[in-house]
Amino acid sequence: MDAYDAKAIERKWQAVWEAEQAFHVENHSPGDAPDEHFYMLEMLPYPSGSLHMGHVLNYTLGDVVTHFRRRHGFTVLRPMGFDSFGLPAENAAIKDGGHPLEITERNMEAIRHQMRIMGWAIDWQREVSAHEPTYYHWTQWLFLKFFEHGLAYRKEAPVNWCPNDQTVLANEHVVDGRCWRCGAVVEARNMAQWFFKITAYADALLEDLATIDWPERTKKIQTSWIGRSEGAEILFRVEELDIDIPVFTTRPDTLFGATFFVIAPESPLVQKLSDDEEVLSYARVAAARPTEEREQRKKTGVFTGRYTTNPVNGAQIPIWVSDYVLMEYGTGALMAVPAHDERDGEFAEEFDLPVVSVIGDDGRLINSGEFDGQPFEEARRAIVDWLSAQGKGKPAIHYRLRDWSFSRQRYWGCPIPIVYCDEHGAVPVPESDLPVLLPEVDDYRPKGQPPLASNAEFINAPCPICGKPGRREADTMDTFVDSSWYFLRYTDPKNDHAPFDREIADYWMPIDQYIGGIDHAKGHLLYSRFFVKAMNDLGMVGFREPFQRLFHQGWVRLEGKRMSKSQGGVSPNELIDRFGADAIRIYILFQGPADQDIDWSPDGIEATVRFIRRLWRVVHEAALRPESPPGVDTPLARKAHETIARVSDDIDRRFVFNTPIAAVMELVNELSKAPGDPAARFAAETAVSLLQPYTPHVAEELWGVLGHTSRLWTLEWPTHDESMLQHDTIELVLQVNGKVRDRIQVPAGLPEDELIARARASERVQAHLDGEERRVIVVRDKLVNIVV
RNA sequence: GCGGAUGUGGCGGAAUUGGUAGACGCGCACGGUUCAGGUCCGUGUGCCCGUAAGGGCGUGGAGGUUCAAGUCCUCUCAUCCGCACCA
Numbered sequence: 001m002d003a004y005d006a007k008a009i010e011r012k013w014q015a016v017w018e019a020e021q022a023f024h025v026e027n028h029s030p031g032d033a034p035d036e037h038f039y040m041l042e043m044l045p046y047p048s049g050s051l052h053m054g055h056v057l058n059y060t061l062g063d064v065v066t067h068f069r070r071r072h073g074f075t076v077l078r079p080m081g082f083d084s085f086g087l088p089a090e091n092a093a094i095k096d097g098g099h100p101l102e103i104t105e106r107n108m109e110a111i112r113h114q115m116r117i118m119g120w121a122i123d124w125q126r127e128v129s130a131h132e133p134t135y136y137h138w139t140q141w142l143f144l145k146f147f148e149h150g151l152a153y154r155k156e157a158p159v160n161w162c163p164n165d166q167t168v169l170a171n172e173h174v175v176d177g178r179c180w181r182c183g184a185v186v187e188a189r190n191m192a193q194w195f196f197k198i199t200a201y202a203d204a205l206l207e208d209l210a211t212i213d214w215p216e217r218t219k220k221i222q223t224s225w226i227g228r229s230e231g232a233e234i235l236f237r238v239e240e241l242d243i244d245i246p247v248f249t250t251r252p253d254t255l256f257g258a259t260f261f262v263i264a265p266e267s268p269l270v271q272k273l274s275d276d277e278e279v280l281s282y283a284r285v286a287a288a289r290p291t292e293e294r295e296q297r298k299k300t301g302v303f304t305g306r307y308t309t310n311p312v313n314g315a316q317i318p319i320w321v322s323d324y325v326l327m328e329y330g331t332g333a334l335m336a337v338p339a340h341d342e343r344d345g346e347f348a349e350e351f352d353l354p355v356v357s358v359i360g361d362d363g364r365l366i367n368s369g370e371f372d373g374q375p376f377e378e379a380r381r382a383i384v385d386w387l388s389a390q391g392k393g394k395p396a397i398h399y400r401l402r403d404w405s406f407s408r409q410r411y412w413g414c415p416i417p418i419v420y421c422d423e424h425g426a427v428p429v430p431e432s433d434l435p436v437l438l439p440e441v442d443d444y445r446p447k448g449q450p451p452l453a454s455n456a457e458f459i460n461a462p463c464p465i466c467g468k469p470g471r472r473e474a475d476t477m478d479t480f481v482d483s484s485w486y487f488l489r490y491t492d493p494k495n496d497h498a499p500f501d502r503e504i505a506d507y508w509m510p511i512d513q514y515i516g517g518i519d520h521a522k523g524h525l526l527y528s529r530f531f532v533k534a535m536n537d538l539g540m541v542g543f544r545e546p547f548q549r550l551f552h553q554g555w556v557r558l559e560g561k562r563m564s565k566s567q568g569g570v571s572p573n574e575l576i577d578r579f580g581a582d583a584i585r586i587y588i589l590f591q592g593p594a595d596q597d598i599d600w601s602p603d604g605i606e607a608t609v610r611f612i613r614r615l616w617r618v619v620h621e622a623a624l625r626p627e628s629p630p631g632v633d634t635p636l637a638r639k640a641h642e643t644i645a646r647v648s649d650d651i652d653r654r655f656v657f658n659t660p661i662a663a664v665m666e667l668v669n670e671l672s673k674a675p676g677d678p679a680a681r682f683a684a685e686t687a688v689s690l691l692q693p694y695t696p697h698v699a700e701e702l703w704g705v706l707g708h709t710s711r712l713w714t715l716e717w718p719t720h721d722e723s724m725l726q727h728d729t730i731e732l733v734l735q736v737n738g739k740v741r742d743r744i745q746v747p748a749g750l751p752e753d754e755l756i757a758r759a760r761a762s763e764r765v766q767a768h769l770d771g772e773e774r775r776v777i778v779v780r781d782k783l784v785n786i787v788v
Numbered sequence: 789g790c791g792g793a794u795g796u797g798g799c800g801g802a803a804u805u806g807g808u809a810g811a812c813g814c815g816c817a818c819g820g821u822u823c824a825g826g827u828c829c830g831u832g833u834g835c836c837c838g839u840a841a842g843g844g845c846g847u848g849g850a851g852g853u854u855c856a857a858g859u860c861c862u863c864u865c866a867u868c869c870g871c872a873c874c875a
Contacts, residue, residue, distance in 0.1 A: 217792060217870085224791075224871060231875085249875060262875095299873090322873095329874045336875085342789095343873050400874060521870085590813070592801055596794085597868090603814060604800075606826090611813085613828095654804065662802075662812035669812090733808050738856045740808060777855050779807055787855050 004616040006580025006609075010697040014119055022713065023066075023121040025075050027492065027504050038074040039508045040066050041487055043516030043524070044081045047107040048088040051114045052563045053556040053588065053600060054517075056572050060585045061553055061594050061657060062515050063120045067693035068651050070121075071717040077508055079126035079490040080115065082108050085136075086479040090412040094444050100412040104131060114572060118581050119696055121713075126493045130482035135489065136414040137435035138499035139482055142535075144417060144428050151197045151534050154426055157405060161189035167446035168409045194416060194475065195403040198530045202226050202399045204544075205529055213549040215595075221521040227400025232384045234335065234393040236261060236308040238319070241272060245308065248330035248398050251340065252387070253380040255312045256368040257358035258335040261319045262301065262347070266327040273319060274304040286323035299324055299347045310335075311392040312383065313369060322347060330398055404527065406478040411444045411451040413476030421463030421470040430464055436472070450474040483524055484531040487511060487546060499540075506542040514547040517555075525550070551655065554597040556588075563600065570600055582695035583609045589657045589694065611665060612698055615687065618672045619702045622684035629678065633724065636670055637679035640686040641724035643667040647690045648717065664690050681706070689718050733783035734759045736768040752778045759784040 017023065028034065042062040045055060066078045082104075089100040089107075108129065115122060128135050146152040160169040164184035168191070198205075206226055209219045231250035238245065245263075249255075263269050265286035270279065282302040301322030308319055324343055325334055338348035339357040348355055360366045365379045374382060387393030407416070415436045417429035429436055439458040441451045453459055453474035463470040485499065491508045492500035516524075525547070532546045555562045558570065575584050587608040591598045628637070647660040664687050671683045685706055692699035692712050703712040727748055732755065734742040742764040746755070755778055759765055771788035778784050 220792065221870060227871090227874065229874075247875080251875080324873045324875095326874070334875050341875070343875080346873090398874080400871095518869090590800090596801095599800080601800085601814090607813060610828095617828095649804080656804095658800095659802070659812080665812055731808080735807090735856075738807095738854095743808070775855060777807090779856095783807055783856090785807085785855055 001617070001620040004613050004698070006582060006612075006698070007577075009701045010117070010119060010581050013697045013700050014116060017119075017121070017713075018116075021125070022711075023078065024123045024125050025077055027507075033507055034075045036074045037508065038069045038076045038513075039511045040069065040076055040078045040513050041490075041511045041515070043514075043520065044083050044483065044486060045111055046083045046086060046088070047104055047111055048086075048092075049107060050110045051572055053570050053572060054553075054563050056118065056584060057556055057588045057594065057598070058515060058517075058553050059115070059118065059120050060588055061551075062513075063585070063696075064589070064651065064657055064693040065513055065515075066121050067696065067713065068717065070713070071692075071715060073716065077126075077490070078121060078123055079128075079493075080120075080122045080124065081126075081128040081486055081490065082111070082130065083479060083483050083486075084108060084129045084131040085413045085476075085482055087410060087412070090410060090444050093412075100444065101131070104412075117576055118572070118585070121696070126490050128486055128489045128493050130414070130479065130486070131412075131438075133435045133437060134496070135486075136438075136482070138489065139414045139477065139485070140417040140429075140434050140436060141431060141499060142485060142531075143477070143481070144431060144434075145538055145540075146196065146534060147418075147428055149534075149538060151200070152194060153197065154192055154194050156190050157193045157195070158188045159191050159193060159405070160186045161191075162186055165446065166448040168407075193405045194407040194477075195405050196527075196530070198404045198527070199399060199401055201530050201533050202228065202401050204533050205401075205526065208529070208533075208545055212545050212547065214547075215518075215550065215552060218518060218521045218525070218550065218552065221518075222526055225401060225522040225526065228397060229399075230395075230397050232387065232393050233331070233396035234311060234387060236311065236333075236335065238273070238306060238308045240306065243272070245269065245333050246331045247333050247335050248396055249335060251337065251380070252383045252393070253365065253371075253376045254337040254340045254358055255310070255335070255383055256365075256371070257337040257339045257356045258310050258317060259315075259338060259348070259354045259356055260317050260336045260344075261308050261333070262322050262325050262336050262344075263304075263319065263333040264325040264327040265321055265323050267321075267325075267332040269333065270304075270321055273306045276305060278302060279304055279321060283321055286321070289323060299343075299350045301347065301351065303351075311387065311390070318353070320347075320351070328402070329400070404478075404480075404530070406481055407475040408478055409446055409450040409475055411438075411441060411446075411476065413479060414438075414482060415452070415476055416473040418473040419461050419463055419470040420473070421466060421468060423468065424463055424465045426473075427464050427470070433464075438476075450476070452476070480524055480527050484527045485535075487528070488535075488541070502540060502542065509541065510543050510545055510548045513549050513551065515551045515553060518552040551595065553594050554592075556598045556600055558600045570602075575605065579605050579609050580612075580697075582698045583612055586612070586661060586691075586694050590661045592658055594657050611668075612695065614672070615668055615691070616698065616702065618668055618675075619684045619688060620705060621675050622671065622680045623705050623707065625676070625680045626678075628680065628682035631721075632679045632682060634674075634677050634679045636674050636677040636683050638724050638727075639667055639670045640679065640683045641720040643690060644686060644718050644720035645725060648720075651693075660690070661694065686718055688712070689715070730781050732758070732781075734762055734765050735783060735785040736765055737787055738785060739768075741765050741768055748781055750780075752780065755780070755784050759786060 040062055042058050045051065066076050069076045084104050089104045092103050093100045130136065143152055162169050162184055169186060206223060206228060229250050231248060232252040233246050233248055235244040235246055265283040270283045279302050299322060301320045304319045304321060306319045307316040310317055336344035336347065338344040338353065338355045340359060356367055358365055358367050359376050363376055365371045365374050365376060371379050371382060384393060384395055415438055417434060417436045419427050419429060421427050439455050441455050444451050459472050459474060461470055461472045488500050488505050492504045495501060528546050532541060533544050535541045536544045583605060587605050590608060643663050646663045650656050650660045667683060667687050671680060688699050688702045689712065696713060700712050729745050730748045732744050732746045733740055742762045744758060744762060746758055756776055769788055773786060773788055775787040
């Protein structure tokens with residue numbers, strides 16, 4: 001027996017898999033495509049630096065599922081690619097020099113290498129990268145389709161502006177109101193921005209959550225992010241100015257209690273309602289105040305001097321301006337009901353405004369004219385009906401979700417295929433002119449305008465309609481656009497006349513198992529759902545959800561901090577070099593349930609290497625034993641069958657990956673204690689076969705040691721014999737008053753009387769039977785509990 | 789403030805349907821083998837009392853349901869996460 005040499009074994013089998021393209025799957029013509037197919041996908045990596053232990057967990061998990069499904073006869077699509085546009089490469093180029101493309105491709109090569117030496121079963125023939133023109137060609141094409149159908153549009157909107165870096169920042173790059181890079185206080189600035197109309201899909205995104213198998217907490221995050229609330233829009237008339245101000249409320253039943261009215265400081269209504277300098281200056285100061293300060297509990301505000309009419313009772317109520325009203329939500333104005341809304345109540349107290357209670361302790365309306373006495377739920381409808389009849393209101397639904405702003409004033413992203421013409425406005429680049437290639441620029445640093453704007457050759461382009469000089473859009477797309485459809489491109493990655501073929505996409509999609517971090521719950525996972533729904537409506541795909549089943553792996557933490565590219569962490573390469581990929585794979589999954597966070601400690605790795613070496617030795621010993629006869633029935637054989645059952649159920653139904661390792665360890669322990677057992681060969685083969693998805697290299701090698709020439713990775717998963725799980729004798733637990741007093745071996749299947757008799761016969765039980773027997777509970781083949 | 793998750797030995801965790809708490813592994817202790825060993829093998833290891841037999845206690849805390857609770861119910865504490873003046 002040679003010593004276990006992880007490196008040699010891993011290189012050997014990785015070479016075989018590559019030479020045989022073992023994990024490549026073909027697209028069949030629709031008629032003869034295999035029925036049993038499975039689309040396994042993990043979120044694609046962002047190529048900044050190299051992979052960290054969090055990735056190792058993510059992709060090893062996916063790898064186990066891939067092998068497990070393959071060996072159950074499924075044709076498994078398991079592709080890989082790179083989210084290769086984005087700020088980090090650009091920032092690295094600014095900071096250290098070099099080109100974002102070079103930096104990105106260097107990192108990609110490092111990651112491909114890591115993926116290869118981890119031995120992951122990936123179909124590399126389907127690799128896609130966001131920054132390749134052959135990919136972003138179709139990102140641009142999809143943008144044009146969305147634009148054509150009104151799902152992509154341009155409008156003025158507030159953005160996070162860093163006055164120091166002279167650029168817009170994404171929300172996640174604003175930390176405590178400051179720029180993450182230079183620390184300058186971020187300002188709100190209005191700029192023309194491109195948006196996707198994700199709000200048009202708010203209801204669909206909510207409703208279809210019921211059709212997908214996702215963790216409840218993720219559904220909850222999306223639900224609260226979309227933030228649907230039902231209520232009414234009510235018009236408040238300002239007679240002097242002859243205007244109606246709409247407000248949104250979820251509590252129209254409290255309308256009679258509206259004793260004042262408040263508008264947001266940013267609201268254009270402020271100027272209309274008042275020219276008083278005190279009011280205007282309050283509004284200016286309040287609007288400019290950072291959000292944090294606005295959230296401080298003490299209410300501020302100023303009376304405009306104007307009144308509006310409560311539509312339901314004609315009361316003249318004062319109009320105030322206060323920064324507790326948000327311009328972004330509802331209509332930027334609200335009816336204040338101090339008796340039944342905590343915030344309105346605080347405001348009323350601060351400024352000594354009247355409070356009228358309109359709901360009694362019994363939940364029925366009071367002080368509400370003709371609606372008095374109605375339960376408030378009924379009144380809610382009745383009042384809205386009454387308002388509708390009067391033309392003063394209507395039922396309304398509001399969402400917290402806003403349209404997705406995807407313009408980025410940065411270089412390293414997908415160009416937006418638009419030309420601005422003085423005459424024709426924003427004109428889409430014709431499909432035949434795609435892709436609009438990302439050009440070279442002299443300097444990636446944004447200086448008040450996006451880097452692309454400085455490239456005259458790029459920026460000056462004729463209007464596609466009239467041919468007169470126009471200017472290209474200089475913004476690039478948010479990288480979340482790239483990742484909103486990459487999983488579709490994988491199904492048909494080489495297509496050069498369309499993003500993908502619908503029939504092929506419909507065949508593979510939706511993804512059967514998606515694995516990635518929960519941090520993408522309201523970003524990538526929501527955007528991708530929106531894309532698929534929109535594409536379905538445009539007739540491009542035949543399904544409405546991209547990810548049928550979703551799993552979130554936990555974080556790998558180092559000293560309490562999440563390992564990530566920015567935080568650094570433990571280098572997988574070094575670990576592979578020292579312990580081998582198989583040991584790392586088994587180690588990372590053995591730490592605990594995969595959806596729980598792992599605190600990194602190097603201690604356990606030695607142990608997993610020790611286990612592999614033990615397996616190596618025990619299997620070699622077993623290989624010297626004669627072939628196990630079919631149907632061999634020994635305790636070791638039974639243990640093997642039990643292990644097959646446990647491992648299969650854990651991976652398949654329970655989706656847990658740590659306990660199967662423990663189960664196989666038990667089997668290997670049993671085997672090492674009974675090397676001469678006639679079932680030794682069988683037990684060894686079972687252990688190796690069950691471990692194959694976890695440790696594919698050493699499993700393959702040991703499969704050969706056991707005399708097989710077949711490819712274990714292609715073989716059917718073992719099945720257990722149900723009859724081998726039945727035990728002839730069982731351990732019967734004997735309790736007195738619920739406390740365990742004895743355990744005895746009895747034949748399985750004894751009748752209750754017999755079990756009771758045997759329980760009473762136990763000396764240890766008798767020692768505690770000093771009172772009158774009141775009751776005896778029997779769980780057959782398990783326990784007897786005597787109550788005295 | 790609202791919503792959610794988690795809490796089990798010295799440590800990571802197991803216990804799937806209310807039925808033996810602590811599987812498997814780390815660590816530790818003792819013994820053996822080798823001896824250059826940070827190798828390998830074996831035994832033990834929840835806590836307390838006891839030489840032992842045995843007994844008591846024990847799943848963040850307090851109550852409850854039940855013959856029986858880590859598991860179900862009520863309250864509570866701690867940690868983490870999400871949302872947060874959303875009308």
